[in-house]
Amino acid sequence: MRHIFFNLAFYLMTLVMAAITVPVSLVAGDGTVRRLFSLWARGTVWLVRHVLGAKIELRGMSHITERPALLVSKHQSELDVALMGTVFPDYGAIAMRELDDYPLVGGIVRKLGHIKVTVDGERRNQLPEVLEGARRVHAEGRPILIYPEGTLMRPGNKSRYRGGVWHIYDELKIPATPVALSLGLAWPRRDWKKYPNPCAMEFLEPIQPGLPKKEFMALLEERIETATNALVREQGSSALLEKVVFDFETQGSGWKV
DSSP states (O other): OHHHHHHHHHHHHHHHHHHHHHHHHHHSOHHHHHHHHHHHHHHHHHHIIIIIOOOEEEEOGGGOSSOOSEEEEOOOBHHHHHHHHHHOTTOEEEEEGGGGGSTTHHHHHHHHTOEEEOOSSOOOOOHHHHHHHHHHHHHTTOOEEEOTTOSOOOTTOOOOOOTHHHHHHHHHTOOEEEEEEOGGGTSOBTOSOOOOOOEEEEEOOOBOTTOOHHHHHHHHHHHHHHHHHHHHHHHTTOTTOOOOOOOTTTOOOSOOO
C-alpha cells in the first residue's frame, strides 16, 4: 500500500511543480527554472524516503574533490534523475529533442539547457550536435550527464555501452566520473509499483583524460558494472540494511547553480 500513497503524492507534487514552473519559465531566467527543478528533485527524494520508506545512501563523495565535468551513469528510473538533481541541480544531460515539443513542459526542458538528440528511428550522425552541446554546457561550468546505455535498465541488467561518451571525454579533455546505482531496487524503471528497499548512488574514481577509445570504454564499463552489481547484491539481500544515509533535508549539495 505504501507505493500507492507514494505514487499519489509524487504525481500530485509533480503536477503542482509543473503548474508553478510553466508560467515562471516564460519570464524567468534559466537559473530560476533550475532551482525549481532542484526543489522538485529534493521533494521526490523526500517522498521516497519518508512516504515509500526506502533508505537512500549516497556513496563515494570522497571522489568528488572538485566539481565534476562529465558524469557517466547507469539509468534505472526517474529516481536517479531526481537524486542527481539534488547533488548537481544544474547538470546538462543528453536528452531527447522531442521533449522540447511536449505541451507545457517543453518550455521547462528548454530552460534546463540539456544537450539534445533526435530520437526518430532515422540513423544519422548526431555526434557534431552532441559535441556542440557538450562544449556549451562545459563552458557554462555545468556538469555533463550521460547515460552510456541510452535506456532504462533493471538492476542486474546491462546493455551495450555506446561510444558517444568517449567522444565527449576526448573532445573536451576532461575526467569522466563513473556512477553506479542500485536505485532500481526501490524504483524500478517506470513501474507503478515501488518498494521500500535500501538503495544507493555511488560516485566512482574518475577516469583521467587521455585514454584511447577501446581502453576507455572497457574501463568505464568494468567500473560501472562491477560497482553496480556489488550494490545490487549487497542491498538487494536485506530490506533492513542500515547504512549512513545522506541527509538531504539538512545538507546542501555543496555546489551552487
